[in-house]
Amino acid sequence: MAVTYPQLSHGALQQILADQKVNRPVLQIIVYKQMSQSDQLKYRFQMSDGVETCSNFVIILPELIQRISKGEFEKFTVVELKAYTCTVNPGIGREIIVVSDMSVVMSGAKIGKRLDKQESNGGFLSNAGNTSLNGKPRAEPSKTASPMAAAKSGVSGPQSVCPISAITPYFNAWKIRARVTSKANKRNWSNARGEGCVFSFDCMDESTEIRVNAFTKECDKYYDLIEVNKVYYITKGTVKTANKKFSNLANDYEITLNSDSVVELCADIEVSEMPKIRYRFVQIKDLESVALQSVVDVLAVVKNVDECMSITSKKTQKELKKRDIALVDKTSYEVRFTLWNEVAEQFDGQTNQIIAIKNAVVGEFNGRTLSGVSSTTYQLDPDIPETNILKEWFEREGQTLSTNTLSKSYEGIRDNEWKFLSQINEQTVNGDNRSYFNIRARVVQTGRNPIYKACGQNGCLKKVTDNNNGFYHCAKCQTDSTQYEPRLVLSVALSDCTSEIWITLFQEQAEKILGISAKELHELQESNPPEFVKALTASEFKE
Structure with missing residues (x-):
């Protein structure tokens, strides 16, 4: 039985190279090879439209390269170009055609040879007809200029738009x-x-x-x-x-x-024509197997929202705002999601709401956690099909089920683990691993010089240097200013019935122990030294 070959788009190559857009041309792959002189894996194809051949087709996208490696685009295969872009390669000074999407019409194994004009059952593109033998529309030149031609002529609007997938360093227009x-x-x-x-x-x-x-x-x-x-x-x-x-x-x-x-x-x-945010949701249970510092999308129910609190960064000494949110999904697993600074302060989500999080970072801090970064975004009760599915599950059974927690609770540790000072040693606090426990002790001595002068510009809290001319220099910001912000780093000796240790407290914790703000304490230091010493020692021999 004779084989009916697909109809090729006769004349398409000539029009494509003349910057005339041809919609979904059907071409035959004659040969292809990997381009070796490149930092990136890519392939060069020679294709035929049944009349002419062109060797300027380039494939760069990883998705298409993966299909090449699987043998999908073998020699003599007939393909339909669904998306492509013409550009000029500045290195060789000629046009190349970057293919971003194509599909197989008939495999090369079934065809087995190069098709000539007669075998491909086609005629040159014209207005005489627009239907092929297999019932598909014949490729026709678009009335819209190609992206390259549009860019040259200054044409704007959606008609001159190319897909993001077609963008490469070799395509400028x-x-x-x-x-x-x-x-x-x-x-x-x-x-x-x-x-x-x-x-x-x-x-x-x-x-x-x-x-x-x-x-x-x-x-x-x-x-x-x-x-x-x-x-x-x-x-x-x-x-x-x-x-x-x-x-x-x-x-x-x-x-x-x-x-x-x-x-x-x-x-x-x-x-309205553009797609909305695209999520790649990972279930909470699967976060245990996700590599640390990976970025993931999560859809979950808000189980609990903690109050926004202030902490001092041990690394930068900056004051940070943070808010922890407990999340649960259909796997009945729970994870802690932490928001920082302005995002933490502005979060207005409520318990039992559905939240879709994009670009959360997977961390390890008392178990697996999620953390917000600058590129993290979230939507409450997003308008996607998965929202209704998760909401129905939660209302039907999820809110009454016990959950498996990936993140340990701070409060659980603080409430349940108490230690004597003699039990705090190198084994208790091991390297960079943070440990949480409670102690009950008496303040027996405080450091006598807890105040340092900080920059305070744009959130910078680095220590400044006195220039002895009324100005203070910040090495980080490289600025000189007459203003500075007094900050506290307070050394405190604690004692219980077993031992005595020295600890260091920063800003808010130091202010709580002393019962006075850093600014007020600094004013006493400058104007009334005896009252300054009295304020420092007021907390001694108190629990």
Whole structure:
């Protein structure tokens, strides 16, 4: 029985190379090979439309490369190009066609040879007909210019948009339309080359996600413009290999905005067409097997919300705000999720609400935990199908079930574990592992010089140096100022019936022991030294 071969898109290659967009052309793979002179794995294909051949097809996307390795696109296979982009490779000075999505029409094993014009049952593209022998529409030139041609002519709008998946360092004239899924806070930086600020945001379209970075001038220009869940046109950024240390997105590239970049808010009529935030949910039970510092998405029920509290960072001596939230899901496992600073203060979720968290960091602190970072976002009672499923489970049985807890409770440790001072030794507090326990002891002595002068600018609490000219220098901020913030680092000797130890208390804890604020104590030190000493010793021999 004779084989009916697929119809190829005769004349498509000529039109594609002339910057005329051809919708979903059907081509035959003649040969392909791996491009060895590259830091990134990629393949070069030669394809035929039944009339002409072209060797300028390049495949870079990991998803397609994986399909190549499985033998899906073997020699003589007929494929349909679902998404591709034409660009000029500056290294070779000629056009290349970057393929971002294609599907198999008929395998090369079944065809077994190169199809000529007659065997591929086609005619040159014309207005005479638009239906192939297999009932599929024949590829026709698009009335819209290609992304490259549109960029050259200044055409704007959705018609000149290319998918994020098509962006590579070799494609310069791109324009994407994407929804912002998360936005990091602005950060200041300083090094030997200078100083500046930076922020980043993640965005997505129908094809994939990508991270966008903005430094200094671009940071100041676009920080207030970018809002989570809004849709933007972005053009003319620098595309480079993504730093996977700081990004968990399924994209090998990221964009850095430059002086030529343009970011514009989309019209409302176009926003409705864009996909909403895409989650890759991990069940709480499975967090035990997830590598530490991995970034995950979680959908859970809010079981409990702790009050926002202040702590002092042991590493930076900065005062931080934190809020712990207990989460539970259908696996009947519970985990602690910690929010920090402004996000912790502004959290308004209630118990029994559904919360969808994107980009939470998996940690290990008295068990497995989740922590919010600058790129973490959350939605309460999100409008997704999984919300109703989880809510029905919780109302039906979840709220009455006992849960397995991945994160140990601070309060449980503090309430149940008491120690004498003689039991506190190197085995009790081992290296960097933190231990929690209760003691009952008497303050027998306090340090006599607990106050230090801190910078206090933009949250910096580094110790400043007196220039002896009325100004104080901060080595971290590289600034001189007449102002400083008094801070406390108080050494206290504790004694019980078994032993005596010295401990160090920072700011809030020191103020509680002394019963006076750091500012008030500093004023006494400057104006009334006897009262200063009296305030320091007032807590001695008290429990």
